[in-house]
Amino acid sequence: MSGPDETSPDETGRDQTPKAGSEETHGAQAAQGPVPPPEPAEDDDAANLPARRGEERLSEPVVRTGMFGTFGSSDTSGYGRLQVRRPPPIGSPRPYGSYFDDVADALDTALAGGFGDAIERVVADRGELTFHVRRERLPEVAARLRDDPALRFELCTGVSGVHYPDDPGRELHAVYHLLSITHNRRLRLEVSAPDSDPHILSLVGVYPAVNWHERETWDFFGIIFDGHPALTRIEMPDDWKGHPQRKDYPLGGIPVEYRGAKIPAPDERRHYS
Amino acid sequence: MTQAQTPHAAAGASDAETTEGRVYTVSGEDWDEIVAAANEARDFESGERIVVNMGPQHPSTHGVLRLVLTLEGETVAEVRPAIGYLHTGIEKNMEYRTWTQGVTFCTRADYLAPLHNEAAYCLAVERLLGIEDKIPERAQIIRVLLLELNRITSHLGGIAPLGLELGATTMYTQGARLRERGLDLLELITGLRMNHAYIRPGGVVQDLPPGALEAVRAFLDTAPGLLQELRRLVDANPIFVGRNKGVAYLDLAACMALGVTGPMLRAAGLPWDLRKSQPYCGYETYEFDVPVTDSCDAYGRYEIRVAEIEQSMRIIGQCLDRLAARGSAGPDKDPVMIRDAKIGWPASLSLGPDGLGPSPEHIKHIMGQSMEALIHHFKLITEGFRVPAGQAYAAIEAPRGELGAHVVSDGGTRPYRVHLRDPSFNHLQSVAAMCEGGQVADLIPAVASIDPVMGGVDR
Amino acid sequence: MGLEEKLPSGVLLTSVEKVAGWARARSVWPATFGLACCAIELFQTGGPRHDLARFGMERASATPRQADLMIVAGRVSQKMAPVLRQIYDQMSEPKWVISMGVCASSGGMFNNYAIVQGVDHIVPVDIYLPGCPPRPEMLMDSILKLHDRIMNMKLGKNRDRQITELEEARLGLTPLRLAAPEEAQL
Numbered sequence: 001m002s003g004p005d006e007t008s009p010d011e012t013g014r015d016q017t018p019k020a021g022s023e024e025t026h027g028a029q030a031a032q033g034p035v036p037p038p039e040p041a042e043d044d045d046a047a048n049l050p051a052r053r054g055e056e057r058l059s060e061p062v063v064r065t066g067m068f069g070t071f072g073s074s075d076t077s078g079y080g081r082l083q084v085r086r087p088p089p090i091g092s093p094r095p096y097g098s099y100f101d102d103v104a105d106a107l108d109t110a111l112a113g114g115f116g117d118a119i120e121r122v123v124a125d126r127g128e129l130t131f132h133v134r135r136e137r138l139p140e141v142a143a144r145l146r147d148d149p150a151l152r153f154e155l156c157t158g159v160s161g162v163h164y165p166d167d168p169g170r171e172l173h174a175v176y177h178l179l180s181i182t183h184n185r186r187l188r189l190e191v192s193a194p195d196s197d198p199h200i201l202s203l204v205g206v207y208p209a210v211n212w213h214e215r216e217t218w219d220f221f222g223i224i225f226d227g228h229p230a231l232t233r234i235e236m237p238d239d240w241k242g243h244p245q246r247k248d249y250p251l252g253g254i255p256v257e258y259r260g261a262k263i264p265a266p267d268e269r270r271h272y273s
Numbered sequence: 274m275t276q277a278q279t280p281h282a283a284a285g286a287s288d289a290e291t292t293e294g295r296v297y298t299v300s301g302e303d304w305d306e307i308v309a310a311a312n313e314a315r316d317f318e319s320g321e322r323i324v325v326n327m328g329p330q331h332p333s334t335h336g337v338l339r340l341v342l343t344l345e346g347e348t349v350a351e352v353r354p355a356i357g358y359l360h361t362g363i364e365k366n367m368e369y370r371t372w373t374q375g376v377t378f379c380t381r382a383d384y385l386a387p388l389h390n391e392a393a394y395c396l397a398v399e400r401l402l403g404i405e406d407k408i409p410e411r412a413q414i415i416r417v418l419l420l421e422l423n424r425i426t427s428h429l430g431g432i433a434p435l436g437l438e439l440g441a442t443t444m445y446t447q448g449a450r451l452r453e454r455g456l457d458l459l460e461l462i463t464g465l466r467m468n469h470a471y472i473r474p475g476g477v478v479q480d481l482p483p484g485a486l487e488a489v490r491a492f493l494d495t496a497p498g499l500l501q502e503l504r505r506l507v508d509a510n511p512i513f514v515g516r517n518k519g520v521a522y523l524d525l526a527a528c529m530a531l532g533v534t535g536p537m538l539r540a541a542g543l544p545w546d547l548r549k550s551q552p553y554c555g556y557e558t559y560e561f562d563v564p565v566t567d568s569c570d571a572y573g574r575y576e577i578r579v580a581e582i583e584q585s586m587r588i589i590g591q592c593l594d595r596l597a598a599r600g601s602a603g604p605d606k607d608p609v610m611i612r613d614a615k616i617g618w619p620a621s622l623s624l625g626p627d628g629l630g631p632s633p634e635h636i637k638h639i640m641g642q643s644m645e646a647l648i649h650h651f652k653l654i655t656e657g658f659r660v661p662a663g664q665a666y667a668a669i670e671a672p673r674g675e676l677g678a679h680v681v682s683d684g685g686t687r688p689y690r691v692h693l694r695d696p697s698f699n700h701l702q703s704v705a706a707m708c709e710g711g712q713v714a715d716l717i718p719a720v721a722s723i724d725p726v727m728g729g730v731d732r
Numbered sequence: 733m734g735l736e737e738k739l740p741s742g743v744l745l746t747s748v749e750k751v752a753g754w755a756r757a758r759s760v761w762p763a764t765f766g767l768a769c770c771a772i773e774l775f776q777t778g779g780p781r782h783d784l785a786r787f788g789m790e791r792a793s794a795t796p797r798q799a800d801l802m803i804v805a806g807r808v809s810q811k812m813a814p815v816l817r818q819i820y821d822q823m824s825e826p827k828w829v830i831s832m833g834v835c836a837s838s839g840g841m842f843n844n845y846a847i848v849q850g851v852d853h854i855v856p857v858d859i860y861l862p863g864c865p866p867r868p869e870m871l872m873d874s875i876l877k878l879h880d881r882i883m884n885m886k887l888g889k890n891r892d893r894q895i896t897e898l899e900e901a902r903l904g905l906t907p908l909r910l911a912a913p914e915e916a917q918l
Binding site for chain 2: 769780812867
């Protein structure tokens with residue numbers, strides 16, 4: 001999900017460094033000093049031409065309108081008609097760069113050629129590799145990633161959820177970060193589920209460490225991990241209603257009272273997004 | 274049960290079922306057989322298993338951790354940790370603040386090592402911005418200096434309560450004494466003893482004040498001696514050793530399965546330290562060792578923490594040398610915040626006759642000299658900078674283990690989602706693996722050897 | 733409470749008040765209620781530099797039954813609130829509460845669903861101590877102010893009268909007028 005976000009004509013006039021397949025990596029290469037920026041991708045693929053990119057952008061739904069969080073007749077900012085669209089989901093083309101190709105190839109071998117079935121999309125961005133995994137295939141992919149000698153991602157450092165209400169059919173994402181101590185590599189797995197069917201298969205059998213993380217993700221987002229031994233609330237009180245970190249759950253603050261003024265709670269204030 | 278079916282060792286002993294349960298009549302020296310038989314029968318109704326709540330308010334649980342124990346005598350049959358008593362909604366709050374203001378929130382997660390939280394978050398934001406290699410060198414050195422100083426105070430903040438909980442209050446006062454000196458330095462440099470909000474995306478917020486280098490040198494002169502006093506008191510103390518050696522055993526396979534990193538993993542024999550394997554902030558240019566033992570127990574973790582304090586002092590010495598070599602060239606030649614006008618925090622504070630405020634040079638610049646600077650100042654302070662859409666995960670070696678920040682941006686001035694992967698959250702899952710089957714009294718050094726900080730666990 | 737509550741007002745009661753106030757103030761035992769970052773500053777206040785033991789307060793009683801003072805140090809989450817109330821109820825009279833830090837006093841910077849916006853929603857607070865976190869010196873200042881109050885606390889019938897007087901004085905305070913020092917009593 002990278003790519004420059006053109007929110008307004010000349011708002012972000014800063015340097016647009018190329019993002020896809022960037023050379024900034026963890027680990028081994030970091031010690032070599034500042035890395036020169038990569039050459040712009042010289043592909044004749046029409047997908048990268050500005051006109052094509054513009055069509056992609058305009059076909060995305062609008063996620064925000066206006067500026068400063070004001071709407072209606074009181075909005076004198078002049079930005080009332082501004083429409084911000086959701087950034088289009090990108091997939092990185094091969095070659096991904098650094099160790100990412102090795103990981104993808106090794107996983108393909110481990111899945112006996114089923115890489116394309118299990119992985120919907122690969123994003124290699126800002127020095128990190130993300131596999132968007134189909135949720136039915138998640139435990140199998142995770143088991144291969146853990147056990148295959150060329151992969152050996154022994155540690156799963158955790159699961160977290162992200163709620164994208166603007167992405168119908170794929171609202172709830174669960175993000176797993178894996179770490180390979182043997183090969184000194186990192187990987188991210190991302191699984192999505194719709195709000196209407198928020199079930200994702202649990203990885204407790206593969207990585208017992210995610211036990212509490214899955215409970216936390218259930219607590220905060222409502223993602224039900226099938227196969228989890230004890231999916232209960234962990235951070236909120238046991239009888240709490242709702243899943244607090246979803247975008248449709250209010251922040252829940254109270255107005256701040258001063259002498260002579262009352263400032264609304266943080267989620268109701270003016271904002272500059 | 275008739276007498277014929279249950280043989281007894283001593284003559285005259287019998288058992289019978291009554292309305293109150295099974296009643297044993299003992300006549301001779303066969304108490305061991307009775308107890309063994311009762312244990313084998315798993316006679317729960319007789320009340321041998323009790324459920325005890327080491328509640329959220331407890332002097333020895335390192336914060337508001339609740340442990341529900343099922344005890345058989347002194348043996349812990351089951352332990353279930355319950356957390357969430359300090360859940361603050363930090364991650365959700367950060368979605369309603371700008372990227373820079375988010376630092377003030379994430380700093381309060383793991384409150385014993387606040388600079389580490391800030392560093393993880395800022396590294397993730399910098400990766401999203403694409404400015405990882407544009408952070409000024411001076412800022413990186415100051416970051417390393419403060420991170421190591423924070424590591425020292427954090428480890429002491431774990432070791433001192435360990436002593437207090439075991440009843441060794443002098444360990445507590447010794448640790449607090451040394452920690453106080455570290456906090457003095459942090460206050461001198463950042464302005465606050467805790468929750469500093471000093472490391473910000475793009476660098477650090479202010480340069481070192483005059484006299485800081487000398488103060489840190491003075492600390493490095495006296496601190497090793499104070500640490501040695503603590504060690505002389507404790508390291509070979511038979512009670513301390515007896516309570517910590519062999520307690521809370523967690524071997525390498527268990528660590529891998531439970532996602533354990535940090536001193537606990539290094540106590541299991543694996544020399545994994547993110548500062549060495551995936552360096553950040555220039556750590557690859559510093560010389561330091563990674564202490565490792567293979568005892569897998571609480572005593573090994575204590576030894577590693579003390580050794581890490583010593584290594585941190587070594588790193589701080591190197592930082593001081595570098596800063597001294599750079600001299601004080603001033604903010605133009607040797608900045609501490611990135612020079613990108615659309616990202617770097619503009620306001621440089623200085624102490625004037627009426628208190629702390631923007632420095633007069635800065636005001637003169639933005640009001641009289643440069644319209645662009647005024648605009649940048651205005652926009653950065655009201656709205657903040659914009660971060661291109663995407664997600665990043667930056668992990669650092671916090672005192673407790675791998676502290677990661679997963680940051681998702683949708684292209685706006687506020688984070689879309691920030692998740693802090695706190696090491697103590699993972700490590701508390703291992704309490705059951707470490708303590709079940711052991712004694713109740715071993716729970717205390719076990720939890721203390723994890724050194725959990727409930728602010729990070731619950732966020 | 734005790735015999736001292738049943739004494740009739742007079743010279744005897746006044747002398748007893750003085751002695752009782754002096755005794756109570758000199759060994760206030762705090763209940764360990766450190767929750768978050770403020771607990772770390774509380775822990776440093778017990779350290780050698782800012783020494784709580786000089787007030788007789790280093791014996792922090794883990795059991796609320798023997799504690800006099802509950803220093804609510806840190807943010808109180810919704811899950812922790814019933815526990816807080818239960819510990820407060822388990823403390824025996826006389827008891828005092830210092831809400832240490834802005835999170836305990838008013839919810840602090842966490843104006844959200846998870847944090848109780850001020851511990852005075854749950855327990856009656858005697859001293860509010862702002863700061864994020866307050867320095868150990870600030871904590872000691874608040875403890876000394878509490879000691880003043882304890883010393884001047886009256887007993888029995890005088891106490892009821894004192895409470896009524898203070899209540900009326902407080903109701904008459906407008907936000908712009910600060911309480912004079914002699915009014916700053918329990």
